[in-house]
Amino acid sequence: MRDEIAADLSTLPLHGSGTASVTWWGTLAFILIEGTGFAVGIGAYFYLATVAPAWPMAAPPPDLLPGLIFTGLLLVSVVPNMMVARWAEARDLRKVRAGMVVMTLLGIAPLVARVFEFRAMNVWWDTNAYGSIVWMLLGLHTTHVLTDLADTVVLAALMFTRHGDDLRRYGDVQDNALYWNFVVVTWLPVYVCLYGVPRL
Amino acid sequence: MTQDHDAGTRDHQVDRTMLEARLAKTWRTDPGLWGALATVDHKIIGRRYIVTAFVFLALGGVLAMLMRLQLAGPEARIIGPDRYNQIFTMHGTTMMFLFAVPVMEAVAVYLVPLMIGTRNIAFPRLNAFSYWMFLFGGLLLWVAFALDMGPDVGWFAYVPLSGPQFSAGKRADIWAQMITFTEVAALAVAVEIVVTVFKQRAPGMSLDRVPLFVWAMLVTSFLVIIAMPAVMVASTMLILDRLVGTHFFNPAEGGDVLLWQHLFWFFGHPEVYIIFLPAVGMVSTMVATFARRPVFGYLALVMAMVATGILAFGLWVHHMFVTGLPRLGESFFTASSMAIAVPAGIQIFCWIATLWSGTPRFATPLLWVVAFIVTFVIGGLTGVMVASVPFDTQVHDTYFVVAHFHYVLIGGAVFPLLGAVTYWFPKFTGRMMSERLGTWSFWLIVVGFNLTFFPMHILGFQGMPRRIYTYQPDLPWHGLNLFVSLCAVMLVAGFVLFAVNVVRSLRCGVPAGDNPWDAPTLEWATSSPPPPYNFAHIPVVGGSNPLWESPEKLPVASGLCLDRRELIVSSVVEAQPEARESSPQNSVWPFFAAIATSVMLIGSIFTPWAVVWGAVPVFVTLVGWFWPKGTPEDAA
Numbered sequence: 001m002r003d004e005i006a007a008d009l010s011t012l013p014l015h016g017s018g019t020a021s022v023t024w025w026g027t028l029a030f031i032l033i034e035g036t037g038f039a040v041g042i043g044a045y046f047y048l049a050t051v052a053p054a055w056p057m058a059a060p061p062p063d064l065l066p067g068l069i070f071t072g073l074l075l076v077s078v079v080p081n082m083m084v085a086r087w088a089e090a091r092d093l094r095k096v097r098a099g100m101v102v103m104t105l106l107g108i109a110p111l112v113a114r115v116f117e118f119r120a121m122n123v124w125w126d127t128n129a130y131g132s133i134v135w136m137l138l139g140l141h142t143t144h145v146l147t148d149l150a151d152t153v154v155l156a157a158l159m160f161t162r163h164g165d166d167l168r169r170y171g172d173v174q175d176n177a178l179y180w181n182f183v184v185v186t187w188l189p190v191y192v193c194l195y196g197v198p199r200l
Numbered sequence: 201m202t203q204d205h206d207a208g209t210r211d212h213q214v215d216r217t218m219l220e221a222r223l224a225k226t227w228r229t230d231p232g233l234w235g236a237l238a239t240v241d242h243k244i245i246g247r248r249y250i251v252t253a254f255v256f257l258a259l260g261g262v263l264a265m266l267m268r269l270q271l272a273g274p275e276a277r278i279i280g281p282d283r284y285n286q287i288f289t290m291h292g293t294t295m296m297f298l299f300a301v302p303v304m305e306a307v308a309v310y311l312v313p314l315m316i317g318t319r320n321i322a323f324p325r326l327n328a329f330s331y332w333m334f335l336f337g338g339l340l341l342w343v344a345f346a347l348d349m350g351p352d353v354g355w356f357a358y359v360p361l362s363g364p365q366f367s368a369g370k371r372a373d374i375w376a377q378m379i380t381f382t383e384v385a386a387l388a389v390a391v392e393i394v395v396t397v398f399k400q401r402a403p404g405m406s407l408d409r410v411p412l413f414v415w416a417m418l419v420t421s422f423l424v425i426i427a428m429p430a431v432m433v434a435s436t437m438l439i440l441d442r443l444v445g446t447h448f449f450n451p452a453e454g455g456d457v458l459l460w461q462h463l464f465w466f467f468g469h470p471e472v473y474i475i476f477l478p479a480v481g482m483v484s485t486m487v488a489t490f491a492r493r494p495v496f497g498y499l500a501l502v503m504a505m506v507a508t509g510i511l512a513f514g515l516w517v518h519h520m521f522v523t524g525l526p527r528l529g530e531s532f533f534t535a536s537s538m539a540i541a542v543p544a545g546i547q548i549f550c551w552i553a554t555l556w557s558g559t560p561r562f563a564t565p566l567l568w569v570v571a572f573i574v575t576f577v578i579g580g581l582t583g584v585m586v587a588s589v590p591f592d593t594q595v596h597d598t599y600f601v602v603a604h605f606h607y608v609l610i611g612g613a614v615f616p617l618l619g620a621v622t623y624w625f626p627k628f629t630g631r632m633m634s635e636r637l638g639t640w641s642f643w644l645i646v647v648g649f650n651l652t653f654f655p656m657h658i659l660g661f662q663g664m665p666r667r668i669y670t671y672q673p674d675l676p677w678h679g680l681n682l683f684v685s686l687c688a689v690m691l692v693a694g695f696v697l698f699a700v701n702v703v704r705s706l707r708c709g710v711p712a713g714d715n716p717w718d719a720p721t722l723e724w725a726t727s728s729p730p731p732p733y734n735f736a737h738i739p740v741v742g743g744s745n746p747l748w749e750s751p752e753k754l755p756v757a758s759g760l761c762l763d764r765r766e767l768i769v770s771s772v773v774e775a776q777p778e779a780r781e782s783s784p785q786n787s788v789w790p791f792f793a794a795i796a797t798s799v800m801l802i803g804s805i806f807t808p809w810a811v812v813w814g815a816v817p818v819f820v821t822l823v824g825w826f827w828p829k830g831t832p833e834d835a836a
């Protein structure tokens with residue numbers, strides 16, 4: 001078998017952005033995995049609710065305030081998040097740096113509200129199956145907030161090093177923003193389950 | 201923006217010897233232990249994965265023989281009831297989670313990048329991480345078993361048996377955490393394969409030119425992605441119930457035991473297709489090569505695989521017919537259980553048509569294919585039988601079911617796999633396997649298998665339940681049981697002979713050359729075994745059977761850098777080249793990350809706080825993994 005040159009690819013860029021980026025697709029695949037995880041968790045919630053004689057079981061519905069604050073903070077964070085993604089696309093290092101710091105703070109702030117949310121459930125994880133699933137859904141989502149926060153912190157730090165001003169980093173920032181949007185979007189059905197369903 | 205590497209040497213600027221030397225240096229794996237721990241070469245990792253999975257097959261096989269020894273006669277005293285429980289659980293768990301699924305993904309890790317004409321799998325470090333997680337999960341299970349801590353609750357660990365009330369100690373936790381290890385490993389590979397197939401195909405390999413094994417792995421990977429989270433959620437709930445007193449499965453506090461079964465089989469049934477679809481892909485590939493014509497009904501085969509993948513999710517409830525479901529539900533799931541026979545039928549007709557209209561050459565791989573088709577039809581028939589609720593109610597939990605799923609699993613997956621090993625062995629090693637030994641082991645295994653498992657159907661009709669450690673002499677079962685156990689020896693002899701063949705051929709098999717079978721797909725366009733960079737130039741594809749369409753010369757692309765690991769990223773549908781992307785360097789961090797993750801997961805069997813302090817080393821190793829090192833691969 002002899003090689004015969006049939007195409008010259010020397011003019012192609014050294015790195016693919018957007019849909020040409022391998023990490024973008026990888027992020028999507030992980031989002032699909034975790035999205036399925038959330039769907040399964042929510043399915044389990046409804047399953048338990050259907051077999052239970054009363055829902056919520058032996059507990060008053062959750063208090064609304066901490067959840068509202070948490071949700072509000074998440075929704076607000078979407079705006080700077082989108083802006084960071086746009087600045088990253090424009091390779092505006094100064095703005096991206098600032099944006100990543102803001103996003104770090106906006107990752108920490110909801111976690112404070114989250115701590116109070118666990119208490120506001122008015123039930124412990126070991127009280128009954130209702131408590132278990134409620135704590136699990138909250139825990140699952142908290143893990144995602146924490147993971148993305150850790151990612152954001154590391155990326156923010158990277159942006160202040162000599163590795164910052166690099167197409168790949170800008171791509172990472174965009175993927176990170178995409179993932180944060182996912183964390184926000186998955187919260188909404190969980191929110192409806194935790195706070196809405198017990199009030200039906 | 202660093203453009204300086206753009207000025208580095210390109211592949212068309214040097215002669216062939218220089219080209220290969222430069223590429224070999226850029227893509228090399230360093231010698232020694234450190235190099236072995238750090239390598240991200242998909243071929244080395246794939247090879248390791250395959251070998252490890254076969255070691256687990258051997259271990260699971262030893263357990264199977266122990267069970268057959270015990271069951272050979274009534275009232276045997278070789279294995280006590282507690283040990284027997286551990287053994288059948290370990291056998292089932294090892295076979296499903298440490299052999300069948302991993303081995304299929306392992307073959308894909310090795311072959312998919314070669315078949316689509318790229319130089320490494322997407323996310324090669326994740327690939328290394330996946331292997332270590334798989335290995336550590338397997339070690340966890342088997343070390344626990346050696347310490348008499350092996351799980352004893354069956355391979356699907358039904359609650360309440362596996363719950364805190366009926367399974368004190370750590371045995372069930374070991375099972376649940378082993379699930380986490382193997383699912384993380386499997387999910388990682390699934391992501392890699394999806395992205396590799398979508399984005400790294402050789403220029404010109406549009407979706408309608410993708411080899412069928414690659415299609416099979418793409419569909420399988422999506423099944424993994426959608427099915428496996430369910431079992432991870434389930435096993436996490438189980439651990440929480442056992443460790444911190446949640447009540448997911450505790451009816452006394454509003455939990456529900458059937459929740460476990462739903463979650464488990466939502467994963468467990470697609471799992472069967474996660475094992476079976478790759479086998480189908482292997483069969484389609486081998487059929488074409490040995491019939492010496494393009495496969496008949498390419499599009500039909502692809503559609504059948506996709507349809508199987510979708511229907512696989514309509515089936516989980518058929519494992520639960522005896523739990524009492526609403527009438528309409530039962531009818532629905534019976535219908536979809538039967539519907540899955542349609543795509544299976546289409547595939548079988550396509551293979552037969554290919555063989556019929558070709559000029560088949562009955563080398564050992566093709567023998568395996570034929571054995572697969574025959575056995576699978578029998579297993580499929582008993583499958584359609586148990587899909588009917590009244591019938592299932594009769595044979596549920598008897599040896600009829602044991603016979604059925606071994607027909608499907610061994611006939612449907614292990615036979616094609618053994619064929620695939622024989623077929624791709626020359627590519628993996630550069631040497632052919634012996635046809636003579638191959639034929640011997642083929643007949644021993646196929647005949648031994650049928651003699652071992654067919655009588656189990658009858659034992660089932662005679663009412664012999666599965667998972668019993670012994671039976672009384674006045675029951676009418678011992679004649680057949682003795683027969684089954686003796687025939688199992690023949691089956692195992694066949695496997696041993698297969699292993700002997702592998703070892704002997706490795707040392708003194710006939711040198712294979714690049715393309716010993718005159719096969720049409722790209723993995724045969726490079727040397728055997730392939731160099732670290734797979735292809736000196738990335739191929740350019742103009743049809744579905746590139747090496748048949750142009751047997752003398754391989755159209756390739758030029759213009760890639762030699763100083764950094766470079767491959768081509770192409771568009772999803774048409775495979776138009778989009779970028780010359782870099783592929784990550786070797787790194788030992790994935791190994792450290794796997795150790796840190798293992799410590800966290802194993803620690804969490806004993807205390808929930810392990811998740812908290814265990815997360816710190818995981819974080820540190822992940823930062824080490826992703827932090828840019830300023831190598832040429834970082835250039836953009």
Ligand code: HEM
Nearest residue numbers: 261264267288289292295300354355602609666667668688
């Ligand atoms: C060497 C050939 C094999 C023999 C002789 C064998 C034998 C057996 C026997 C006797 C049982 C029933 C144990 C009981 O219910 O008491 C069993 C269970 C099982 N086998 Fe195999 N087996 C073999 C290979 C395999 C393979 C290759 C797979 C999967 C790919 C497999 C998967 C299973 C599973 C999932 C179970 C159910 C375990 C449970 O009940 O939890 N076996 N096997």
